[in-house]
Amino acid sequence: MKKSRWPPTLLTDLTKIEFVKEQRRLLFFVNRAAVCLLLSFLIMVLSTFRLRLFSSLAFLCTFLSCQELIDAPVPSLHWDKFEAASATPLLPADCQKLEGIYRIEVADDDFGDSAVLKWSWDITGTDTTHYLSIFCQEAVRYFILQGKASGDSVLLNGYWRNVENTKTGKARFVIANRRTVFGPDSAAQGSVFLRGHYGMFDSDPEKEVNFRFKRPLKEDSSFLVIAHRGGGRNNDLLPASENSLEMIHLASRLGATGIEIDVQLTKDSVPVLYHDTRLNDRLTKDAGIRGELAEYTYDELTSEVTLKRGGRIPTLQDALHTAVYNTPIRFIWLDCKGESTLRRIRALQESFLQKAKAAGRNVEIVIGIPTEEQYGHFRRLAG
Structure with missing residues (x-):
């Protein structure tokens, strides 16, 4: 098996960005705490048990429903x-x-x-x-x-x-x-x-x-700009969900030449793009199901889950098809989230390397393996 090189990447200092985002999150929670304290005061002054019970339930619902949702929508572009x-x-x-x-x-x-x-x-x-x-x-x-x-x-x-x-x-x-x-x-x-x-x-x-x-820009074909999680995280306020097909398109429009995407398996062994192991409010909205992603079939995920900034959880096959045929992206890093995904990912990697070559595209598809144990398992698959 050919050993893949690590390409040089564009490293950006995001310290200032993260500091501002943390300030925004802190302000949000301070505001929520103020509302909760006010409700607590009202509960204390209410005299009857029934009113206290009602107020306590209202307090709990308010606290649980206060979730930060900040958007930066694309403006109308008519000219x-x-x-x-x-x-x-x-x-x-x-x-x-x-x-x-x-x-x-x-x-x-x-x-x-x-x-x-x-x-x-x-x-x-x-x-x-x-x-x-x-x-x-x-x-x-x-x-x-x-x-x-x-x-x-x-x-x-x-x-x-x-x-x-x-x-x-x-x-x-x-x-x-x-x-x-x-x-x-x-x-x-x-x-x-x-x-x-x-x-x-x-x-x-x-x-x-x-x-x-x-x-002019310096011509260096070895220099890559790799977009994390397909192009960005949900809290980056981009007009697309992380690890979505829409985000891959956006990464291309922003000039990225490579993407990193997170891959894991559904209950029926379909490789999909999703970062966390659980379905949660960070990555989804109005989901009718919760729990481990691996506990649900792909059909259940597509019918019940909407990603935070729109769109459905995509399959790895659809993501690779989008990157290879619909964008100039030439480097794809597959972040493997478990040993059970390796065999499926390996098969898709080989398939799309051949498809890219047939289409005249010079695309490198690399599988990221987090542990030595999984690396040994992968070598046995490749051997």
């Missing part, structure tokens, strides 16, 4: 110019000419001094859509945009997000002199200038932010 019949999608070759390191020249808020622009794509149904992701130096702010040509201009339309909180909004950019920028002269890339505006939530973009091309 008349962008939707006009005369605006046509950019060609993939033109998209790549916009990639690079950019200098941030004007910004009403602090985005930092530099930003990275990178194009990616994904396929939904029969439609292939290209996305430009912009990651800014400060405040963990990013943009996801689509591009169209309109006359001698390029229109970029999408939204921005601040990962530290729920701030988001519309974003629109215009690049003038399209025919010069995308012409045969490679030196013209240095003149790329994105003049843009962004807004808060669904308000019209009015705040100014501009990007000027500084230098």
